[in-house]
Amino acid sequence: MMAPVLRKSGWMGVLLLAALELHAQRSLPVYLEGEFGIERFGDASVRSVFPTGAALRLGAAFALADQGRLRLRPQGGVTFYGNKINEEVTEQLLFVKGGMQVSYDAFFLGRMTFFPYLGIDYNWVSNFDMESYDGEEATYSENYLHGTGISQEIGLRVQISEWYVKAGYGLFRSQLRVRRSILDNDLTSGYVTPPSHSFQFDTINISVGFSIRP
DSSP states (O other): OHHHHHHHHHHHHHHHHHHHHHHHHHOOOEEEEEEEEEEEESSHHHHTTSOOEEEEEEEEEEEOHHHHTEEEEEEEEEEEEEEEOSSSEEEEEEEEEEEEEEEEOOEEETTEEEEEEEEEEEEEEEEEEEEOOTTOOOEEOOOSEEEEEEEEEEEEEEEETTEEEEEEEEEOEEEEEEOHHHHHHHHHTTOOOOSEEEEEOOEEEEEEEEEEOO
């Protein structure tokens, strides 16, 4: 289970290395940015199972037009939701992301700078169980549901010096496929399970981050 997650998470490193290579070739002003935050689903049925998620983003933002006020940030990240079923088993929902964010230094007020932003990401979605008994090393089930899709996000970042707070709203509707073995087992038991399900994964999110010149 963890090997595919690590491979997908490698997008973060690939995007960052590509961005730094572009910086070296073109001498564009670049900022290393990272953020950690929480997300909450807008759909009540999904939120009832996974109330709150933890999100991590990392990218390299290039200062472009209009005296560097326009920022282009290749980025990667993960978002994790957990639903504790019992003391040993936790159902998990994992989003691995890779994409781009555009922001603009619109105005400032005192020491605060305001950056409206728009982001787009390609997502790999997995739903599985983590099991841990009597303090033993955790094991992971195969995916019950899995799929991919493109999400969009719009919001506002407020920055003071090297630190910022960001709030946004994400739009993401995904068709997740059911694992083949589950379909076969259900068919053997005498009933037909739909091979895929549509989910509304729209989210409200808030995060704290940093933006520094390497």
